[in-house]
Amino acid sequence: MFTSQGPSLRELAVQALSSVEHGYDLLAPKFDRTPFRTPDRMLDAVEETLAAREGSFGSGLDVCCGTGAGLGMLRRLCRDRVTGVDLSAGMLAEAARAHPEGVDLVRADALALPGALWGAYDLAVSFGAFGHFLPSQRPALFAQVHRALRPGGVFAFPVGAPIPPTHPLWWAVAGFDAAMRVRNAVWRPPFVMYYRTFPFGPVRADLQAAGFRVETVPLEHFGYREDGTPRWRLLLARKGA
Numbered sequence: 129m130f131t132s133q134g135p136s137l138r139e140l141a142v143q144a145l146s147s148v149e150h151g152y153d154l155l156a157p158k159f160d161r162t163p164f165r166t167p168d169r170m171l172d173a174v175e176e177t178l179a180a181r182e183g184s185f186g187s188g189l190d191v192c193c194g195t196g197a198g199l200g201m202l203r204r205l206c207r208d209r210v211t212g213v214d215l216s217a218g219m220l221a222e223a224a225r226a227h228p229e230g231v232d233l234v235r236a237d238a239l240a241l242p243g244a245l246w247g248a249y250d251l252a253v254s255f256g257a258f259g260h261f262l263p264s265q266r267p268a269l270f271a272q273v274h275r276a277l278r279p280g281g282v283f284a285f286p287v288g289a290p291i292p293p294t295h296p297l298w299w300a301v302a303g304f305d306a307a308m309r310v311r312n313a314v315w316r317p318p319f320v321m322y323y324r325t326f327p328f329g330p331v332r333a334d335l336q337a338a339g340f341r342v343e344t345v346p347l348e349h350f351g352y353r354e355d356g357t358p359r360w361r362l363l364l365a366r367k368g369a
């Protein structure tokens with residue numbers, strides 16, 4: 129939810145008319161008071177599900193870590209090095225404030241991770257950032273995460289059940305995506321942020337093409353829909369050993 133301590137409408141509009149990197153630099157000081165920060169409830173559900181299924185990990189990487197929402201859980205799940213990567217220096221500055229110790233923060237494009245991160249991680253996570261990648265960029269993104277993992281390493285992220293067109297939220301996100309397409313057709317620099325560009329089937333196919341073995345487990349914390357399917361699942365993409 130937006131609060132009175134969060135960004136004003138004007139600040140959000142200025143952010144939306146910037147590039148992704150500059151927009152997040154501007155939003156960074158107030159980002160944790162917006163609904164765009166992944167809620168603790170989701171982070172806790174992912175942490176508990178990973179711990180129950182996999183135990184602990186060696187080193188961990190948060191891809192598009194922002195202000196560090198996922199870094200706390202990585203520090204608890206991982207015995208060794210924990211790294212957060214993000215494009216925005218402003219977001220990383222906030223992450224550094226939240227995690228003054230025990231975390232390496234790297235400013236980099238997730239589509240071009242530095243060689244120092246290759247083959248270094250047992251667990252990679254990502255929260256709330258896939259809307260910033262066009263479907264055509266997914267193979268490159270997944271290839272980068274695959275490269276950063278050690279053999280047997282796991283890339284984990286939550287996946288929501290598809291919203292049916294009968295639900296008002298479907299129309300809200302479809303409207304948002306349509307507005308962003310118009311914005312990006314008439315305004316430079318582009319701000320890539322879409323809600324409906326990460327469907328499960330094509331995502332799984334792209335992960336498999338990148339060399340991952342894919343499975344999902346229900347995030348029991350969020351319950352089930354009337355048709356018996358989980359509201360949220362944790363996708364586990366494993367790099368071959």
Ligand SMILES: C[S@@+](CC[C@H](N)C(=O)[O-])C[C@H]1O[C@@H](n2cnc3c(N)ncnc32)[C@H](O)[C@@H]1O
Nearest residue numbers: 165166192193194197214215216237238255256
């Ligand atoms: C909505 S925020 C999510 C932050 C955090 N993961 C969370 O869940 O609260 C999206 C983040 O993705 C970062 N980002 C977007 N595109 C990126 C890219 N190509 N490489 C690295 N970071 C990127 C942005 O700078 C921003 O910090």
